[in-house]
Amino acid sequence: MASATAAAAALGRIASTPNLQAVSSSSTSSPVARLAIGSRSWSASPHRRLRSIASSPLLEVKSRFGLGAASNLFASENDLASAVAAQVGGANNGRGCRGVVSMAKRSVGDLKESDLKGKKVFVRADLNVPLDENQNITDDTRIRAAVPTIKYLISNGAKVILTSHLGRPKGVTPKYSLKPLVPRLTELLGVNVVKADDCIGAEVEKAVASLPNGGVLLLENVRFYKEEEKNDPEFAKKLASIADLYVNDAFGTAHRAHASTEGVTKYLKPAVAGFLLQKELDYLVGAVSNPKKPFAAIVGGSKVSSKIGVIESLLEKVDILLLGGGMIFTFYKAQGLKVGSSLVEDDKIELAKTLMQKAKEKGVSLLLPTDVVIADKFAADANSKVVPASDIPDGWMGLDIGADSIKTFSEALDTTKTVIWNGPMGVFEFDKFAAGTESIAKKLAELSGKGVITIIGGGDSVAAVEKVGVAEKMSHISTGGGASLELLEGKTLPGVLALDEAVPVTV
Ligand SMILES: Nc1ncnc2c1ncn2[C@@H]1O[C@H](COP(=O)(O)OP(=O)(O)OP(=O)(O)O)[C@@H](O)[C@H]1O
Numbered sequence: 326m327a328s329a330t331a332a333a334a335a336l337g338r339i340a341s342t343p344n345l346q347a348v349s350s351s352s353t354s355s356p357v358a359r360l361a362i363g364s365r366s367w368s369a370s371p372h373r374r375l376r377s378i379a380s381s382p383l384l385e386v387k388s389r390f391g392l393g394a395a396s397n398l399f400a401s402e403n404d405l406a407s408a409v410a411a412q413v414g415g416a417n418n419g420r421g422c423r424g425v426v427s428m429a430k431r432s433v434g435d436l437k438e439s440d441l442k443g444k445k446v447f448v449r450a451d452l453n454v455p456l457d458e459n460q461n462i463t464d465d466t467r468i469r470a471a472v473p474t475i476k477y478l479i480s481n482g483a484k485v486i487l488t489s490h491l492g493r494p495k496g497v498t499p500k501y502s503l504k505p506l507v508p509r510l511t512e513l514l515g516v517n518v519v520k521a522d523d524c525i526g527a528e529v530e531k532a533v534a535s536l537p538n539g540g541v542l543l544l545e546n547v548r549f550y551k552e553e554e555k556n557d558p559e560f561a562k563k564l565a566s567i568a569d570l571y572v573n574d575a576f577g578t579a580h581r582a583h584a585s586t587e588g589v590t591k592y593l594k595p596a597v598a599g600f601l602l603q604k605e606l607d608y609l610v611g612a613v614s615n616p617k618k619p620f621a622a623i624v625g626g627s628k629v630s631s632k633i634g635v636i637e638s639l640l641e642k643v644d645i646l647l648l649g650g651g652m653i654f655t656f657y658k659a660q661g662l663k664v665g666s667s668l669v670e671d672d673k674i675e676l677a678k679t680l681m682q683k684a685k686e687k688g689v690s691l692l693l694p695t696d697v698v699i700a701d702k703f704a705a706d707a708n709s710k711v712v713p714a715s716d717i718p719d720g721w722m723g724l725d726i727g728a729d730s731i732k733t734f735s736e737a738l739d740t741t742k743t744v745i746w747n748g749p750m751g752v753f754e755f756d757k758f759a760a761g762t763e764s765i766a767k768k769l770a771e772l773s774g775k776g777v778i779t780i781i782g783g784g785d786s787v788a789a790v791e792k793v794g795v796a797e798k799m800s801h802i803s804t805g806g807g808a809s810l811e812l813l814e815g816k817t818l819p820g821v822l823a824l825d826e827a828v829p830v831t832v
Pocket residue numbers: 625626627628631649650651652668723724725747748749750751752753754783784785786806807
C-alpha cells in the first residue's frame with residue numbers, strides 16, 4: 326500500500342506539472358529509444374514528416390534517462406519532438422529523478438479548468454481489485470493509482486463519471502458489483518462517491534444530471550453487458566452519450582479493445598490519457614526502450630509459453646537475462662538435463678534451444694539457475710532439499726531457485742543500471758519455496774536505493790514485492806498484468822492508440 330502512496334504522490338506531482346507536453350527543441354546525440362506506436366495514431370498528424378513515417382510501427386525517438394533533476398527527452402527533429410516527446414520534469418518521486426518518455430497522446434494534464442469546469446467526464450479506470458469472500462478489498466493499489474487523475478478532474482470542477490470492470494462476469498453477477506469499492510473511493514478522494522446500479526440507461530442519466538461540479542458518480546460494472554467486450558458500437562454510443570469528454574486511465578485494461586476503452590473514443594472528444602496511463606507508458610515503453618545500461622531482465626513465472634513474446638522482445642534490448650520459475654525446466658531439458666517431475670513444456674524444448682542460441686548470437690548473458698530447491702510433491706508441506714540443476718532425481722520437482730543461484734543472480738544484478746522483472750522465481754505462495762523470489766525482491770529494493778531503475782512488470786512479481794514490503798522502494802510497479810506483458814512484447818495497446826494525439830508545443 327505504501328508503494329501506491331508513493332506512486333500517487335509522484336503522479337500528483339505530474340498532475341501539477343504546468344506543461345506536460347512541453348518539449349525541448351534542442352538536439353542531442355543521446356541514445357535512441359524506440360517507441361512502439363501504431364500507424365493509426367499518426368494518420369491525423371498535421372506534420373508532413375510524421376505522415377511520412379505513418380506506416381512504420383516503430384518510431385525512433387532520441388532520449389536519455391537519469392540525468393538528474395531536469396531529465397529531458399529530445400527528439401531527432403524538432404517537429405517530430407513536438408509531436409512525440411513529453412518532458413515531465415515534475416515526475417521526481419523522491420527516489421531520484423528519472424527521465425521519462427510519453428507516447429504521443431494528449432494528456433488529461435493538458436485540460437485546464439476552462440476545459441473541465443462543469444463538464445461531464447467519462448473516466449475509464451481499471452478498478453479490477455481483488456475482493457475476499459466477504460467482499461472486502463484485499464489490495465487497493467489500483468484504486469489508489471486511479472486517484473490522481475480523478476482528483477485533478479474534480480479539483481478543476483469536472484463532473485466525473487467513473488467506469489470500470491471487475492472480474493470476468495457473464496451477465497449481471499452481484500459478486501462482481503463495484504459497490505464494495507465506494508467507501509474506499511470516497512475515503513481516498515475526499516468526496517462522497519455516488520454509485521449507480523447500471524452503467525447505461527435512464528437511471529444513470531438521472532444520476533448524471535444531478536451530479537454537482539466536482540462530484541463523482543461510479544457506474545456499475547461495465548462488463549455486466551456482453552456488448553462491452555464485443556466493443557459494440559451501439560453500446561459504446563450509449564456509454565458516451567452521458568458525457569462530454571473522455572479520459573482513459575485504465576492501463577491494466579488498455580490491451581483490450583472494448584467499448585469503454587476503445588469504442589467510446591469514436592463518440593467523445595477530446596479523448597485523453599490519464600496520469601496513470603502515462604506513467605505506465607513512460608516506464609514500460611520509455612525506460613525499457615532506452616535503458617541506462619547495463620540493462621537486465623528477470624523473467625520467471627510458470628511457463629515458457631506465456632513468456633515467449635516477452636523473452637524474444639527483451640533479448641533485443643537487454644545485456645543480461647536471468648530466468649527463473651517453472652519455465653527453467655524446459656530450458657534444462659533442452660540442454661539434456663534430467664528434470665524429475667518438474668514442470669516442463671515438451672513442445673517448447675526446441676523454442677528454448679532457439680532462445681538460448683539467439684541470446685548467444687546477440688551477446689546477451691543468459692543465466693539459468695545453477696541449483697534448485699526440489700520437493701517431493703507440489704504442496705506447502707512437501708519435503709524439500711537443494712540440489713544442483715544437473716541433479717534433479719526422479720519423482721522430485723523443482724519449486725524454487727537455490728542459494729547459489731540467488732548469489733549469482735545478485736552479483737549479476739549488481740552490475741546493472743536498469744532492471745525489469747516479470748514473474749516469480751519459484752512457487753512463492755508456499756513459504757518453503759519463496760526464498761528465491763523474496764531475495765530477488767530485496768535485491769532490487771537495495772539496488773533501487775543505489776540509483777538503479779527497477780521496474781516490476783505486474784502480476785505475481787508485484788504480489789511478491791508487496792509481500793516482502795519493498796514495493797515503495799521500486800522505481801515503478803505496474804498496475805497491469807496482461808497489459809504490461811503486451812507492452813514489453815512490443816505490442817501496441819488499442820486503448821492507447823484510440824486516444825487523441827498530443828498537441829505539439831514548441832519551446
Ligand atoms: N518451479 C515452479 N513450478 C511450478 N510453478 C511455478 C514454479 N515457479 C513459479 N511457479 C508459479 O508460477 C506462477 C506465476 O506464473 P505466471 O506465468 O502467471 O507469472 P506472472 O507473469 O507473474 O503472473 P501474471 O500472468 O499474473 O502477470 C506462480 O503462481 C508460481 O507459483
